[in-house]
Amino acid sequence: MSDDSSVLSLALRLLATGDDNLYAIIGLSMRVSLAAVGLGCLLGIPLGAALAVLRFPGRTVVTALLNSFMGLPPVVVGLLIYLLLSRSGPLGFLGLLYTPSAMIIAQTLLVTPIVAALSRQTIADLNDEYAELFRSLDLGLAARLGALIRDGRYSLMTAALAGFGRAIAEVGAVMIVGGNIAGATRVMTTAIALETSKGELALAIALGLILIALAMAVNLMVLGLNNFAQRRAYA
Amino acid sequence: MLNPQKLSDPEPDPRGAILPLTAHEITLRLANEDLLHEIDLVIEARSRTIILGPNGAGKSLLLRVLHGLKAPTSGEVLWAGAPLDSVARARQAMVFQRPVLLRRSALANITFVLHRAKLSRQDREARARAYLEMAELEHRAQTPARLLSGGEQQRLAIVRALALNPEILFLDEPTASLDPAATLAIEQLIDTVHNGGTKIVLVTHDIGQARRLADDVIFLHRGRVAEHSQADVFFAQPTSAAARAFLAGQIVT
Numbered sequence: 361m362s363d364d365s366s367v368l369s370l371a372l373r374l375l376a377t378g379d380d381n382l383y384a385i386i387g388l389s390m391r392v393s394l395a396a397v398g399l400g401c402l403l404g405i406p407l408g409a410a411l412a413v414l415r416f417p418g419r420t421v422v423t424a425l426l427n428s429f430m431g432l433p434p435v436v437v438g439l440l441i442y443l444l445l446s447r448s449g450p451l452g453f454l455g456l457l458y459t460p461s462a463m464i465i466a467q468t469l470l471v472t473p474i475v476a477a478l479s480r481q482t483i484a485d486l487n488d489e490y491a492e493l494f495r496s497l498d499l500g501l502a503a504r505l506g507a508l509i510r511d512g513r514y515s516l517m518t519a520a521l522a523g524f525g526r527a528i529a530e531v532g533a534v535m536i537v538g539g540n541i542a543g544a545t546r547v548m549t550t551a552i553a554l555e556t557s558k559g560e561l562a563l564a565i566a567l568g569l570i571l572i573a574l575a576m577a578v579n580l581m582v583l584g585l586n587n588f589a590q591r592r593a594y595a
Numbered sequence: 596m597l598n599p600q601k602l603s604d605p606e607p608d609p610r611g612a613i614l615p616l617t618a619h620e621i622t623l624r625l626a627n628e629d630l631l632h633e634i635d636l637v638i639e640a641r642s643r644t645i646i647l648g649p650n651g652a653g654k655s656l657l658l659r660v661l662h663g664l665k666a667p668t669s670g671e672v673l674w675a676g677a678p679l680d681s682v683a684r685a686r687q688a689m690v691f692q693r694p695v696l697l698r699r700s701a702l703a704n705i706t707f708v709l710h711r712a713k714l715s716r717q718d719r720e721a722r723a724r725a726y727l728e729m730a731e732l733e734h735r736a737q738t739p740a741r742l743l744s745g746g747e748q749q750r751l752a753i754v755r756a757l758a759l760n761p762e763i764l765f766l767d768e769p770t771a772s773l774d775p776a777a778t779l780a781i782e783q784l785i786d787t788v789h790n791g792g793t794k795i796v797l798v799t800h801d802i803g804q805a806r807r808l809a810d811d812v813i814f815l816h817r818g819r820v821a822e823h824s825q826a827d828v829f830f831a832q833p834t835s836a837a838a839r840a841f842l843a844g845q846i847v848t
């Protein structure tokens with residue numbers, strides 16, 4: 361019991377004193393996950409919008425696939441990217457394995473289906489509402505998509521936050537393609553896994569607290585966005 | 596109310612170019628039910644055509660088919676003798692029975708449809724504000740459109756349609772949720788637009804409104820055109836039993 365509380369106070373001290381090692385890890389986590397979310401939005405929102413608006417054969421199948429990709433196991437994604445980037449893999453010549461870039465690629469693959477699937481739902485609902493007006497105005501595809509994305513922006517931001525929550529908390533993919541190299545590819549989740557296995561609980565707990573705080577912040581932002589949008593009748 | 600003509604383009608477009616509008620044996624079948632039956636109509640330029648009929652007669656469906664939102668199961672809609680093309684599309688506008696407003700401010704709802712006109716940002720906004728004024732909504736410019744009252748939404752939808760400077764304007768019960776003063780204001784607006792040369796096709800089941808506005812009346816009953824005649828003739832001597840009953844205030848189904 362006293363052991364636990366001393367570990368906890370050590371963890372709090374680490375956070376409060378701005379331990380370099382700790383903050384480097386947090387910084388890399390944020391950089392990798394934010395980059396992945398940025399790329400995931402660039403790919404996922406247009407993809408979701410296209411699926412919502414375009415009618416083409418096989419659309420239902422693609423949508424079902426996309427929805428199931430929301431739950432891709434991170435270790436499997438990690439393995440896939442590992443195979444692509446490993447020295448003997450097709451993209452091995454890029455020399456990206458065990459770099460933050462590899463981690464960003466893997467997390468982008470995890471985040472994109474989430475953003476795309478949630479965007480598709482949002483934009484499909486909005487399109488149901490707008491479709492007749494758009495037809496009446498004889499708007500082209502680009503104008504329609506532009507208006508749908510613009511007017512759905514609060515829900516789309518929620519989708520991006522969901523993607524961020526997924527990326528920042530996952531351990532399997534970044535572990536496999538990043539390798540958890542101290543000072544290079546170590547992020548919060550991989551550090552927690554390592555420190556815990558070494559019995560060094562203080563750093564693990566400090567990072568765990570940060571992750572929980574981030575998760576709460578993300579959820580608060582989602583709530584805040586929804587409230588704001590509702591109040592402005594944009595939701 | 597402003598004069599909308601002040602807002603139309605400097606060069607007058609060749610009004611009447613896409614009219615008359617002809618419906619040729621239109622049938623619309625949805626969910627295994629014939630909702631419109633062999634509708635034959637010639638809708639001439641300029642006049643105010645009122646489509647009258649009880650609930651569920653098919654008025655909204657007919658308007659959708661005429662406006663090109665729904666393809667008829669058989670038959671065709673012709674614009675000056677030709678099928679709908681992008682020119683004919685660009686010269687018509689519609690106000691839906693339930694207004695479809697963008698999740699944006701009232702002002703932005705109008706600037707949105709002005710994108711087709713090649714205007715500078717300032718000009719576009721100035722023009723949009725003039726249309727808001729026409730709807731007496733200038734004080735609501737920045738209000739999210741979906742927070743406006745039902746009547747305000749309806750007015751916004753009407754001036755947004757006018758902002759397209761259409762040659763033919765379809766209106767589906769534009770005053771159904773308005774109080775008498777607002778109804779009168781809308782009717783005056785419709786009159787002004789009509790005087791500017793815009794063809795009006797208006798759906799209503801308000802007989803008083805039909806009397807006030809109609810040049811000719813299409814009476815729709817159970818998906819058929821029960822009659823199509825000049826307003827004075829229609830109100831004085833309706834030929835169909837359904838229209839006679841409807842005008843007499845009896846229940847028509």
Ligand SMILES: Nc1ncnc2c1ncn2[C@@H]1O[C@H](COP(=O)(O)OP(=O)(O)OP(=O)(O)O)[C@@H](O)[C@H]1O
Nearest residue numbers: 625626630648649650651652653654655656657800
């Ligand atoms: N998509 C649809 N599928 C099946 N039936 C439909 C569809 N749309 C409309 N209907 C039916 O067609 C009939 C005519 O509908 P419509 O909306 O044209 O009536 P209306 O004359 O405009 O009535 P109101 O005065 O109540 O607006 C109604 O019985 C309606 O239930």
Ligand SMILES: [Mg+2]
Nearest residue numbers: 654655692767
């Ligand atoms: Mg109707």
